[in-house]
Amino acid sequence: MLVLTRKLNEAIQIGDDIEVKIIDIDGDQIKLGISAPKTVDIHRKEIYQAIQDENNNAASISVDMIDLIKKNQKNY
Incomplete structure (x- = not known):
């Protein structure tokens, strides 16, 4: 497992088509934004x-x- 540290508004890129971005941090909850092609089930x-x-x-x-x-x- 790859473990990365990201701050608010930072992102990680998975391949050419998928981006996971930290949208909000509220206590022990994190909101993630995921940009991916419609053909990818999330x-x-x-x-x-x-x-x-x-x-x-x-x-x-x-x-x-x-x-x-x-x-x-x-x-x-």
Whole structure:
């Protein structure tokens, strides 16, 4: 992990397209501004993890469940 120290209104550059800037510091909270292409998804870590968990749960449907769905579709 790279650890950098930045002050208010200073930024870091990630590659050619992403800039992370310190917008505000209030006690133990820091507001970050992130400039990135619209094609780059940006989420808080807990939201990203929840999305990954949901995707993993959805992908782990058992073969039996898929077979049941196929069987029910044939009956219509």
